[in-house]
Amino acid sequence: MTSVSPPPPPPPPPPPLPPKVAAGNPAFVAMGLPRLRAKLPSRNWTIFLTVCTAIGSIVAYDRYHTKLVKRKWINLVSHLAAQPLEPMALPRKVTVYLSAPPGDGISAAREHFRDYVKPILNAAAVDFDVIEGRKMGELRFKVAEAIRGERRGDEDGPVEEVRKRAGIVRKEEGGAVVVGRHAWKEYLRGIQEGWLGPLETPPPPPPAPAAPVERVEKLEDAVAEKPEEPVDPKALEEEEKRKKNAIPEPLLKAGEFSKAGLPKEMPAFLEPVGVISFPHILGFLNTPIRMYRYVNRRHMADEVCREAAAVALGIHRPFITAPDPVGTLMEAAEVEGGLEAGKEVEEINTLEVEEADWPKRVWKEEKYKGEWTEPLTVDTRFRSKLRRFFIPTDMEPKEKQVNKGD
């Protein structure tokens, strides 16, 4: 008899399969993108790439807009280059005054000029001559010397001679371009020294009279002469070298400008000038400021190129100066302050913010005492003679209309 065993229990139903995991990244799947095998970067890589891209794009944005800004100003003046010029006529020429900024070399100034001013001048086909000063006072000397040469009636170089003979003359008025507040201070000193000062260097005063010699003789008994001799030849050599490289002393010091008389040949107006801002900062602790400026060059370029375009267009006006304090009703103290030749107001005292960038040692060290550290002074007679380039309102570049919706 077959025992009827209960039928074996049906095999347990297979456990429910886990839901099918889709191949490929679930993030992509959720977005509906093709199921590539690619992985998104890990959290760390994401952070790294984000930071790099952020920095790179900030810089790229700024450089792109700097280029646009330069292009905007170039387009404003480029019509000047397309104007016809007779074969025997010469294009307009300006003089560029560059000076090494305090604490740095002349290359800084040269690069600033080359990157922001030169493209505008080239686009407008304005010729230029560069006069450089490496140390403080060198530019002032060159400016003053040039003016003195003009007053004396010095011979021009061979090129000018040939041109004069052929009757070729530059018809258009030139101008000056001064880059940076330090150069501006030196330039102003230079023109005042050149026009108000003597034409020739006065002969050196006779060597010190016998009086000091007597005193030395008395002191000789007390002081031993030993240290003098071994140091002598080297010290003399160094002195010689320093004397040869030294910039000649100004023929007329700033304090004496008001006393000197205007020469007969003084023109009614001096050459118009364009003062270009030159922000320049050094120092390890200034790194955050330098970083900010590094990514905000477009604003600086706008300012600089605007001035350069004004120079290229050639339209000039007198500097705006404060009204004469003597005429208006003012308090006694104010009147006194205003009457000091030292105070300079309004536009002539432009770019004062740059002085905050200069290294601190300029204000402390002995060798920087002079044109840079002294306040900017312009003789009252010169204030009305100075002219500056500007862009008339009807020639301002039009801003692109941004459609911000209704």
Next chain:
Amino acid sequence: MDSLSTSEQREFQNIVERRQMRDFMTMYSNLVQRCFDDCINDFTSKAVSTKEETCVNRCVDKFLKTSERLGQRFAEQNQAMMQQGGMGGGK
């Protein structure tokens, strides 16, 4: 020039004249070459069109003006070089 006798002076004059003539002919042929190359491009027609005619006029004009200007600049630089050379040699 004064150190040469009259016949020699005449010779010198002739040489200078011939040299100038040669330079002039060279300049002329350069001009023709340049303007022809740049202006006349279409040989489907024998006649010189108005466009080509204008182009040629302007080409000759500019060429001669440029040549005059270059000559002037060259004379200036030459003078400067001679002066410098004279000063350098004199030292």
